[in-house]
Amino acid sequence: MTAHSQTDLDAVDLVRADGTAGALWQAWTTGERLTALPELLRPRTLAEGFAAQQRLSERAGPSYGWKLAATARAGQAHIDVDAPLPGILFERFRHVPGDVVPSGDLHMAVAEAEFAFVLGPAVDAGASRDELRAAVVAVHCAVELPESRFDDFVAVGAPSLLADAACGGRFVLGPEIEDGPDLDLAATPTELQVDGAAATGSGASVLGDPWTALAWLADTLPQYGARLEAGALVTTGTTTVPVAIRPGATIRASFGEGGALGSVEFTLAPA
Numbered sequence: 609m610t611a612h613s614q615t616d617l618d619a620v621d622l623v624r625a626d627g628t629a630g631a632l633w634q635a636w637t638t639g640e641r642l643t644a645l646p647e648l649l650r651p652r653t654l655a656e657g658f659a660a661q662q663r664l665s666e667r668a669g670p671s672y673g674w675k676l677a678a679t680a681r682a683g684q685a686h687i688d689v690d691a692p693l694p695g696i697l698f699e700r701f702r703h704v705p706g707d708v709v710p711s712g713d714l715h716m717a718v719a720e721a722e723f724a725f726v727l728g729p730a731v732d733a734g735a736s737r738d739e740l741r742a743a744v745v746a747v748h749c750a751v752e753l754p755e756s757r758f759d760d761f762v763a764v765g766a767p768s769l770l771a772d773a774a775c776g777g778r779f780v781l782g783p784e785i786e787d788g789p790d791l792d793l794a795a796t797p798t799e800l801q802v803d804g805a806a807a808t809g810s811g812a813s814v815l816g817d818p819w820t821a822l823a824w825l826a827d828t829l830p831q832y833g834a835r836l837e838a839g840a841l842v843t844t845g846t847t848t849v850p851v852a853i854r855p856g857a858t859i860r861a862s863f864g865e866g867g868a869l870g871s872v873e874f875t876l877a878p879a
Contacts, residue, residue: 620653620655620656620659621656622659622663624648624649624656625651625656625659625660625662625663626660626663627648627649628645628649628650628651628656628660628663628771629660629661629663629664629666629667629771630663630667631645631646631649632645632660632664632757632771632772633664633667633668635757636664636667636668636757639712639713640757641715641757641758641759642757642758642759643758643759643760644758644763644764644768645764645768645771650767650768651767651768651770651771652767653767654766654767654770655832656767656771657766657767657768657769657770657771658694658770658771658832658834659832660770660771661695661696661770661771661772661773661774662834664696664771664772664773665696665698665773668696668698668700668773669698669699669700670698670699670700671696671697671698671699672697672698672699672702672840672841673696673697673840673841673842673843674694674695674696674697674825674829674836674840674841674842674843675694675695675696675697675752675754675773675774675776675779675842675843675845676692676693676694676695676774676821676824676825676842676843676844676845677692677693677694677695677754677769677774677775677845678691678692678693678845679692679813679814679815679821679844679845679846680813680814680845680846682849683845683846683850686762687761687762687766687769688762688765688766689766689769691824692815692821692824692825692845693766693769693770693774693775694770694774694825694828694829695770695773695774695775695776696773696776697776697779697841697843698773698776701776701777701778701779702778702779702781703778703779703780703781703874704780704781704874705780705782705783705872705873705874706873706874707780707874707875708874708875708876708877709753709778709780709874709875709876709877710778710876710877711853711854711855711856711876711877711878711879712855712877712879713755714753714755714853714854714855714876715755715756716753716754716755716756716761716775716777717852717853717854718753718754718850718851718852718853719751719752719753719800719802719850719851719853719859719861720751720752720753720754720800720845720846720847720848720850721749721750721751721798721799721800721809721846721847721848721861721862721863721872722750722751722752722814722843722844722845722846722847723747723748723749723750723785723788723793723796723811723814723818723843723844723847723863724747724748724749724750724781724841724842724843724844725744725746725747725748725818725822725841725842725844726744726745726746726747726748726839726840726841727743727744727745727836727837727838727839727840727841727842728743728744728745728838728839729743729838730743730835730836730837730838730840731743731822731826731835731836732826732830732835732836733826733827733829733830733835734827735823735826737819737823740819740822740823740826741789741819744788744789744822745789746784746785746788746789747784747785747788747789747791747793748781748782748783748784748785748788748841749782749783749785749861749863749869749870749871749872750779750780750781750782750843750861750872751779751780751782751800751859751861751872751874752777752778752779752780752843752846753777753778753779753780753853754775754776754777754850755775755776755777755778756769756772756775757772758772761775779843780872780874781841781872782861782870782871782872783870783871783872784870785863785864785869785870786869788869791869793811793817793818793819794810794811794812794816794817794818794819795810795811795812796810796811796863796864796869797809797810797863797864797865798810798811798847798848798861798862798863799848799861799862799867800848800851800859800860800861800862801851801859801860801861801862802851802852802853802857802858802859803857803858805851805852806851807848807849807850807851808848809846809847809848809849810847811847813845813846813847813848814844814845814846814847815844815845818844818845821844821845822842822844825842853876854876855876855877855878855879856875856876856877856878856879857875857876858873858874858875858876859872859873859874859875859876860872860873861873
């Protein structure tokens with residue numbers, strides 16, 4: 609994601625951004641899938657897309673942190689972007705292990721095993737790796753079910769995806785990983801199972817290291833007038849190839865060799 613100057617931010621049409629958010633919010637609440645946003649409301653830049661996401665958040669309710677989309681090379685290639693996309697995590701989509709998660713709104717229909725960080729203090733741009741580690745009070749196992757309000761999310765482009773909370777969907781926060789901030793997360797294996805299907809990976813799939821993804825977010829948010837606030841949760845992107853899901857499926861993500869560091873398990877509601 610390219611850098612943006614204050615001039616870029618000042619040039620964002622907030623009335624247009626509010627219209628963009630309104631169109632997306634209608635899709636969020638009706639289940640409609642959009643071919644594309646109307647041309648007059650379609651964000652032309654990442655700054656416009658982020659401004660629309662901020663306006664969307666005013667409609668979507670309380671939030672508690674950030675997700676990162678496209679932190680794996682394959683994911684970036686799939687949606688034709690050259691950097692991750694940050695999205696707000698909303699309480700309305702938050703779940704815990706053991707939940708029966710609604711399945712009536714599945715469109716992207718994939719699950720992702722992710723490492724999530726919980727911050728103590730706020731983190732500003734330019735924080736060193738030591739400062740990041742000092743700010744992180746916990747690392748958790750997590751699963752994201754990304755979602756898109758676009759019929760063909762591959763084709764709409766990064767600004768529209770960013771406006772749509774970077775494919776924000778349901779999120780399940782699993783257990784805290786013991787001594788997580790001290791582990792080599794890049795070398796930590798993960799496995800994602802959906803009924804009989806499985807995929808394996810590691811933290812290295814996430815920009816090479818989940819800590820790199822966290823640093824990237826800390827550096828990027830201020831470009832849009834935001835920051836990593838105290839207490840925020842950050843889920844850093846998929847560690848495996850996303851696995852297809854369907855109503856009624858059981859989803860289990862395991863972290864560490866044989867799941868030694870923890871696991872997340874839940875089911876999707878039947879159709």
